[in-house]
Amino acid sequence: MKAFLRAQLERYTQRLAELDFLLSREDIMQDMAQFMALSREHTEVGALASRFARYQQREADIQTAQAMLGDADLQAMAQDEIASAHTEMLELEAELQRMLLPKDPEDARPAFLEIRAGTGGDESALFAADLLRMYSRYAERQGWRTEVMSESTSELGGYKEVVLRIDKGHSNDNIYGLLKFESGGHRVQRVPATETQGRIHTSACTVAVLPEPDEAQAIKLNPADLRIDTFRASGAGGQHINKTDSAVRVTHLPTGIVAECQDGRSQHSNKAQALRVLTARIQEKERSERAAKDAAMRKGLIGSGDRSDRIRTYNFPQGRLSDHRINLTLYKLLLIMEGDLDDVIQALRHAHEAEQLQALEVGGA
Numbered sequence: 001m002k003a004f005l006r007a008q009l010e011r012y013t014q015r016l017a018e019l020d021f022l023l024s025r026e027d028i029m030q031d032m033a034q035f036m037a038l039s040r041e042h043t044e045v046g047a048l049a050s051r052f053a054r055y056q057q058r059e060a061d062i063q064t065a066q067a068m069l070g071d072a073d074l075q076a077m078a079q080d081e082i083a084s085a086h087t088e089m090l091e092l093e094a095e096l097q098r099m100l101l102p103k104d105p106e107d108a109r110p111a112f113l114e115i116r117a118g119t120g121g122d123e124s125a126l127f128a129a130d131l132l133r134m135y136s137r138y139a140e141r142q143g144w145r146t147e148v149m150s151e152s153t154s155e156l157g158g159y160k161e162v163v164l165r166i167d168k169g170h171s172n173d174n175i176y177g178l179l180k181f182e183s184g185g186h187r188v189q190r191v192p193a194t195e196t197q198g199r200i201h202t203s204a205c206t207v208a209v210l211p212e213p214d215e216a217q218a219i220k221l222n223p224a225d226l227r228i229d230t231f232r233a234s235g236a237g238g239q240h241i242n243k244t245d246s247a248v249r250v251t252h253l254p255t256g257i258v259a260e261c262q263d264g265r266s267q268h269s270n271k272a273q274a275l276r277v278l279t280a281r282i283q284e285k286e287r288s289e290r291a292a293k294d295a296a297m298r299k300g301l302i303g304s305g306d307r308s309d310r311i312r313t314y315n316f317p318q319g320r321l322s323d324h325r326i327n328l329t330l331y332k333l334l335l336i337m338e339g340d341l342d343d344v345i346q347a348l349r350h351a352h353e354a355e356q357l358q359a360l361e362v363g364g365a
Contacts, residue, residue: 001055001093008100009052016042016049048099055092058085101356107177109211110167112149112280117160118185120203123192125158127314128205130337131186132162135179137339145169149273150260156194163259163277165212176211181325181348183209184311191317200317204310210280219283221275227251228271233262250274257281326351 019042028035062085068078115131117124139146149163187204233247247262248270259278261270313322319333328347
């Protein structure tokens with residue numbers, strides 16, 4: 001184990017002793033907020049310390065076994081013990097490294113997933129509908145809840161723009177943490193349904209994944225900075241949705257950022273939902289600007305997350321999906337379009353973890 005990693009883990013062991021003392025004090029229950037915070041930290045630190053203690057125990061086992069190698073009767077048993085301990089230590093070290101990676105506090109938040117048609121006209125809008133179906137099917141597989149916040153349909157049944165809210169439902173998954181690397185340019189290569197000569201066309205959509213703001217920590221919008229317009233909703237929804245001006249569009253005047261919602265049955269609920277989307281977009285803009293100024297936040301393996309980045313190609317004639325950020329190629333495109341995204345999302349997550357580990361090593365060197 002590298003020295004910087006061992007030093008970090010030793011500090012966690014010391015911190016666990018401090019937390020044990022703090023939580024044993026009689027007056028700790030007088031401040032319930034502090035008690036809960038210390039208890040959460042104790043759980044996290046305790047998990048690290050217990051695995052590090054197991055790693056140290058296996059180190060001691062190796063030393064004991066090595067002392068037995070000179071005894072012919074015990075040599076075979078000692079060699080087996082050394083090999084077993086080495087294997088377990090490698091697994092423990094990899095697990096400890098992952099546990100030490102910095103956590104994004106936004107990862108556990110619900111997410112807004114926005115899909116916009118790009119180059120390619122009607123075919124791009126149809127591809128946007130295919131992406132919406134893909135992500136909806138993936139969410140269904142995970143047991144998540146989805147809700148269409150707003151949509152702008154095309155003449156052929158696709159989407160010029162659609163916004164989906166995704167919540168964890170009964171799962172414990174980190175919604176934003178799993179989906180955040182989907183942001184970017186998605187390119188499709190296929191023969192469109194409208195193509196009469198069988199030619200392959202290339203079109204594109206952009207996807208943006210935004211964490212839903214925590215109401216306690218969300219930026220406060222000044223009502224004077226907002227323009228709120230109501231209009232008659234279009235699309236599915238029955239008679240009610242077509243007879244009332246219940247759809248709401250909110251414009252943030254200082255930035256020009258716009259959000260709208262037409263899914264709810266009342267103007268009040270649509271306004272509340274549109275304000276949530278608007279807040280998420282403004283916070284994402286501020287986060288992107290901070291990241292651009294912060295030299296420590298490098299583009300790396302995953303890309304900047306900028307919507308102009310071409311991150312992925314869906315090649316239907318070859319049945320191939322290629323993610324260009326991590327050189328991932330999978331020949332199971334039809335399954336992926338049905339929501340089988342696990343291989344893609346896990347590969348992106350592991351690549352991001354590898355980059356974080358590399359940064360930790362550089363910082364600890």
